[in-house]
Amino acid sequence: MTQFPELLSDRYRRFKYRHFIPHAEQYEELAAYGQAPDVMIVSCCDSRVDPETIFSAMPGELFVMRNVANLIPPFETGGTYHGVSAAIEFAVLNLRVKHLVIMGHSGCGGVKAALDREAARETEGQFITKWMSMLESARLRVLASHQGAARKDMITALEREGIKTSLKNLRTFPFLQELEAKGRIGLHGAYFDIATGQLSALNETTGEFYAL
Ligand SMILES: [Zn+2]
Numbered sequence: 001m002t003q004f005p006e007l008l009s010d011r012y013r014r015f016k017y018r019h020f021i022p023h024a025e026q027y028e029e030l031a032a033y034g035q036a037p038d039v040m041i042v043s044c045c046d047s048r049v050d051p052e053t054i055f056s057a058m059p060g061e062l063f064v065m066r067n068v069a070n071l072i073p074p075f076e077t078g079g080t081y082h083g084v085s086a087a088i089e090f091a092v093l094n095l096r097v098k099h100l101v102i103m104g105h106s107g108c109g110g111v112k113a114a115l116d117r118e119a120a121r122e123t124e125g126q127f128i129t130k131w132m133s134m135l136e137s138a139r140l141r142v143l144a145s146h147q148g149a150a151r152k153d154m155i156t157a158l159e160r161e162g163i164k165t166s167l168k169n170l171r172t173f174p175f176l177q178e179l180e181a182k183g184r185i186g187l188h189g190a191y192f193d194i195a196t197g198q199l200s201a202l203n204e205t206t207g208e209f210y211a212l
Contacts, residue, residue, distance in 0.1 A: 107155075189201070
């Protein structure tokens, strides 16, 4: 039998004694009455950008979906498996979250791979390249508007364009169009800078991010 990693079992025991037991009543209530989070966060898989940590959240407060580069594919039906769409549908139609936040971040490996497509093909294998091709038109916009710019500025620009692309794709979901028009849900973009800990929010009118 493969041994369960000790690193994890030690951490789990720490969680149980320091966190779970002091909040046992809250967990019991969550188990009995179910979850009712007001907010869904879409974040990157990157281990440095954990939404629950960044928003000081307790269990039951945030409905979180993480994927490579926090991307939302456009609405589509068909015979394949739509994991992202299923999570959005559940959060919006069943849990009725009031806010949906796409949170991007600095130093995103997926975005770097998207910017340099050749490198992505060589190193990232068959799935990342196809997944990141969702950012192709954002990539072309950034290349056109950042001619001669430093690579790190282009990466930041594409990380931010990626958030806007995901918001645009969210609005291709008919139920989100309807709920947003009725003012029943707020769609938001945010950007976390890992080195400084600064979280910024997107002003969709100006297209700029402002520090929170
Ligand atoms: Zn990332």
